[in-house]
Amino acid sequence: MRGILLLTRAEINRLRRNRRYLIFTVGLPVVLYLIFSKAGKTVYGIDFAAYYMVAMATFGAFAGALNGNAIRISEERKVGWIRQLRLTPLPAYAYVIAKILTSMALTAVSVTVVLLLGRFEGGVHLAIGQWLVIAVVVWLGSTIFAALAVAVGYRYPPDQAQPITLMLYLVFSILGGIWFPFTGVLGNISKGTPTFEAITISTDVISNVSVPFYLIVGLVAWLAVFAALATLSVRSMAETV
């Protein structure tokens, strides 16, 4: 356990120095929020500034978990760092756990920043319980993408992991309704994405309606599927890292 925490601390220090990563996870959602939060009146029956806050918090969290892990894991596998770590007394699973903990630590920062921005810049007023539920849903939801990133990073070499990550990033942000809501057939597909589910749970919490059970089931199912994929990737690559 101590080893995992040491590795996590080192990982967090690395990411803090990585400007590109910070721009993606914290910078981009903040800038977008500052520009667009006043662009609409209401959407999904709630104040646009509140909706956009949730959308940007989700965006920062999922983009950070995906971009921060997939390509890095793939590269670290390629240079042999994962192999080197396996020669230390650190247990074999520690590397993946540390990656996910690191991702959660930095996602917590980006979610907090965006929610604070919503409160003080967007003028969003919610009860303390609502703030907490939104923060926790978006934050825990990001682990879905951390798991997906592990699956991609272990399975593909960097030159393939890069376009695959970009594609997943676009699919889940566009189809998830982060940029604009869909209607019709695409709207139905959109409803199945974890990004949409996390946003909708949050907007339901904001409008004080009860959250449909299937949204929660949906998020848990995505997590289970991607965690299984990640486990398969790690296992099948065990002799080639």
Next chain:
Amino acid sequence: MSHSGTGPVVSFENVSKHYGSLKAVDGLSLELRRGETVALLGPNGAGKSTSLDMLLALRKPTAGRILMFGKDPYHAVKSGSVGAMLQSGGLMPEVTVRELVTLVAGLHPRPVPVDTTMRRAGIADIADQRVDRISGGQTQRVRFALAIAGECDLIVLDEPTAAMDVETRQRFWSSMREEVAEGKTLLFATHYLEEADQAADRILVINRGRLLADGSPEDIKKRAGAKRMSFRLPGADEATLLGLPGVVSLETRHDLVHIQTEDSDATLYAVLDAGYRPSEIEVGSLGLEQAFLAITAEDDRANGAEPAAAAH
């Protein structure tokens, strides 16, 4: 030393590793005893790296059993009894050398003070540089530092001096001798036969995944036919010369004859008895390199294959 038992430090019991039809390691059995410095020699593709990978729990044997300190390799590695440096190992990018050594030392149950490790590995002067911005030789030394960042009983090194210049290599071996003097066991794979000759007290020659020779450098040289002999002899008949006592192999270039022999005296007398009067006779010992090539080439011929690539 946590390992106080008298059993072998490492044992391979009939270990094989197959990739499809390729037998990378084929029924390898060996034991390493405490305090030994053992060199693993073999041409490219002989199974050296695969054997070390299995020993370090990076790969699982297809058949057979490996024990380290009486435990399975994974648990031996996780208990911190072994420090290892592999060619394929890499470094965590975006951190400084000191941060990385500190991290890895922290993962050990018996960490060595970071400054001691950095001094031993000769990287104190690059402590504050980022690991992704140092040269190949420096990277090699950092990887060595990671291998010795914790107190361990066995050190495993795969081609440790490959990217080092002569001076660094000498310093490396003098720090290695310090480690061995403390009672540690050292296993290293190398392409530098001279290095194996000087540093190791035991040499394992493997080829095609099998153990061909196991002994002191002197044993290995003896086993290959201990002497080489050369002379000039116009019109020499190869078949006759090959039939002389002691001759292991023979090579002629114009009128220059090179012979490898188990008994140089007997061979020389027989040459003279056969009525030949060669000139410029030279007799000398076989180097480890020639011994190694002779042993692996003989094995390749016995297997009806082209000799594998030479050691360099």
